[in-house]
Amino acid sequence: MRDLITEHRLNILLALILLGGPLIAHFADEPFLVTLATRATILALAGVGLNIALGLGGLVSFGHAAFFGLGGYAVGILASHHQNYEPLMTAPFLINGSNQMLVLWLVAIVVSGLAALFIGALSLRTSGVYFIMITLAFAQMIYYFAISWPAYGGEDGLSIYVRNTFPGINTLRPLDFFLLSYAVLMLVLIAQWRLTGARFGIALQAVRQNEGRVAALGLSPYRIKLAAFVISGMITGLAGALYADLNRFVSPTMMSWHLSGEIMVFIILGGVARLFGPVVGACLFVLFEHVFGSFTTHWQFFLGAALLAVVLFAKGGFIGLVAGRARHD
Amino acid sequence: MTEPVLKLSGLSKAFGALKVTDAVDLDLRPGEIHALIGPNGAGKSSLIKLVAGELAADAGAIHFDGREISDLDQISRARFGLTRTFQVSSLIPEFSARGNVMFAAQARRRSVFGFLRQVISDKDLVGDAMHALDRVGLADRAAVRVSELSHGEKRLLEIAMALAMQPRIFLMDEPMAGLGQEGSARLIGFLDKLRSEAPILLIEHDMEAVFQLADRISVLVSGRIIARGTADEIRNHPEVRTAYLGEDAA
Numbered sequence: 161m162r163d164l165i166t167e168h169r170l171n172i173l174l175a176l177i178l179l180g181g182p183l184i185a186h187f188a189d190e191p192f193l194v195t196l197a198t199r200a201t202i203l204a205l206a207g208v209g210l211n212i213a214l215g216l217g218g219l220v221s222f223g224h225a226a227f228f229g230l231g232g233y234a235v236g237i238l239a240s241h242h243q244n245y246e247p248l249m250t251a252p253f254l255i256n257g258s259n260q261m262l263v264l265w266l267v268a269i270v271v272s273g274l275a276a277l278f279i280g281a282l283s284l285r286t287s288g289v290y291f292i293m294i295t296l297a298f299a300q301m302i303y304y305f306a307i308s309w310p311a312y313g314g315e316d317g318l319s320i321y322v323r324n325t326f327p328g329i330n331t332l333r334p335l336d337f338f339l340l341s342y343a344v345l346m347l348v349l350i351a352q353w354r355l356t357g358a359r360f361g362i363a364l365q366a367v368r369q370n371e372g373r374v375a376a377l378g379l380s381p382y383r384i385k386l387a388a389f390v391i392s393g394m395i396t397g398l399a400g401a402l403y404a405d406l407n408r409f410v411s412p413t414m415m416s417w418h419l420s421g422e423i424m425v426f427i428i429l430g431g432v433a434r435l436f437g438p439v440v441g442a443c444l445f446v447l448f449e450h451v452f453g454s455f456t457t458h459w460q461f462f463l464g465a466a467l468l469a470v471v472l473f474a475k476g477g478f479i480g481l482v483a484g485r486a487r488h489d
Numbered sequence: 490m491t492e493p494v495l496k497l498s499g500l501s502k503a504f505g506a507l508k509v510t511d512a513v514d515l516d517l518r519p520g521e522i523h524a525l526i527g528p529n530g531a532g533k534s535s536l537i538k539l540v541a542g543e544l545a546a547d548a549g550a551i552h553f554d555g556r557e558i559s560d561l562d563q564i565s566r567a568r569f570g571l572t573r574t575f576q577v578s579s580l581i582p583e584f585s586a587r588g589n590v591m592f593a594a595q596a597r598r599r600s601v602f603g604f605l606r607q608v609i610s611d612k613d614l615v616g617d618a619m620h621a622l623d624r625v626g627l628a629d630r631a632a633v634r635v636s637e638l639s640h641g642e643k644r645l646l647e648i649a650m651a652l653a654m655q656p657r658i659f660l661m662d663e664p665m666a667g668l669g670q671e672g673s674a675r676l677i678g679f680l681d682k683l684r685s686e687a688p689i690l691l692i693e694h695d696m697e698a699v700f701q702l703a704d705r706i707s708v709l710v711s712g713r714i715i716a717r718g719t720a721d722e723i724r725n726h727p728e729v730r731t732a733y734l735g736e737d738a739a
Contacts (some may be wrong), residue, residue, distance in 0.1 A: 378567030
């Protein structure tokens with residue numbers, strides 16, 4: 161069967177749709193739809209993060225909500241200190257809170273990257289089902305820690321009263337915040353696209369397909385996987401930072417295993433290892449939630465049916481269905 | 490006599506009560522093909538795995554270039570220039586033939602952390618890959634995905650990947666397996682010249698090939714070396730004839 165469209169063209173089309181939809185909504189005076197698209201964009205970014213580990217590297221992490229939540233809490237905690245004019249710590253040196261997104265993002269990326277380094281270093285010694293379980297276990301540990309730590313709201317979560325700021329734009333306006341999130345998503349996608357064809361991406365894909373061969377060629381599969389896991393965690397952490405500002409609220413729910421599962425669902429719906437797979441998946445997810453959720457609380461039934469259909473009949477997800485099998489050199 | 494590049498002394502490995510490698514002494518000298526033959530289950534592939542570092546030996550020592558490498562893992566040994574080819578082709582199935590060899594060329598450079606430059610426009614890697622593919626006669630199949638290559642082409646691709654590693658020694662586990670008569674003949678001609686680039690420790694079932702190529706032959710039976718010598722010596726060795734070649738051979 162001839163493919164309907166090349167993947168490259170499909171990706172450009174999808175990027176334009178994701179940009180055009182909210183623009184139309186904005187001029188039609190539907191700010192809620194702009195916010196909905198922002199939610200899809202940020203969730204897509206979380207999926208892009210996981211897709212690097214899961215899609216390119218074959219690392220089925222069931223604990224990515226941990227990085228999403230850590231990124232969110234990094235923003236929430238620093239923003240709350242800024243609001244209350246309380247430094248985060250005074251000794252041995254002074255650390256103040258912040259309301260600058262650029263600073264907050266950097267902290268979120270560093271925190272989630274360090275967490276991914278620690279979790280990855282331990283869990284990548286296992287593989288298969290054990291890897292899935294141990295990543296889940298780490299995420300649950302962090303989840304319960306967040307619940308039981310009263311300083312930052314515990315189970316009730318932590319509010320951010322005013323959305324943090326970004327130079328040159330008014331983040332309180334839905335369209336501005338959407339465009340900012342969209343720009344971040346596109347930059348990360350471009351980076352992933354470059355990475356996939358560069359030496360690191362090639363090595364990572366080789367590890368997924370034939371780990372023993374990579375070792376026999378004198379490269380360490382462990383180091384390659386660990387680096388991928390850290391990059392993956394940092395991107396999902398950045399998504400968590402944006403998500404905190406979107407909702408102006410962080411809570412332990414961001415770290416629950418449901419969210420890890422949902423991020424994985426985005427990838428499977430859209431197409432594992434496909435550049436725009438998580439983007440399509442997250443958009444479908446938000447669309448289902450909005451459309452079916454408006455007349456039944458059991459909207460996830462329809463999501464489950466769609467997921468089942470993809471797994472049974474369209475293994476390449478949406479992208480695979482439309483653009484055919486992935487091309488490699 | 491020249492110093493051997495690779496020297497195994499008293500190498501032993503057992504799985505429970507089964508001794509797959511039993512006090513094996515063996516060396517590989519510059520410019521030679523040293524063939525390892527033996528009946529099925531004699532422990533030939535296990536020996537290659539011990540040398541490559543895929544298995545850890547229970548006892549004995551491995552010296553490479555005068556340096557003991559017994560405690561090094563597979564990755565470090567590969568970096569020293571021990572390159573093995575696999576009995577069952579072990580390739581990256583979604584990559585093209587060229588992609589596989591380019592990855593080997595990348596591995597030789599020990600380069601993993603490149604994030605921007607696209608390998609496909611990397612003249613060094615493409616050049617190395619095309620050169621290696623050309624040598625084994627696969628240049629016109631460079632763009633074909635591995636999963637669409639024939640069995641024989643996959644065997645040759647294994648060799649091309651090994652060439653791109655520019656190793657100090659080749660460990661080849663049945664390179665002729667399933668190549669067919671014409672393919673084997675061509676590969677024999679190729680290996681014959683290859684030995685001057687780097688010596689080859691060759692496991693091979695094809696006796697024609699072994700007798701034509703090998704400077705020395707070691708015969709492995711139940712993990713032990715029972716005989717060693719030139720092709721003629723091995724052909725006429727009484728123990729070898731009963732244990733391996735069968736009474737009616739030669």
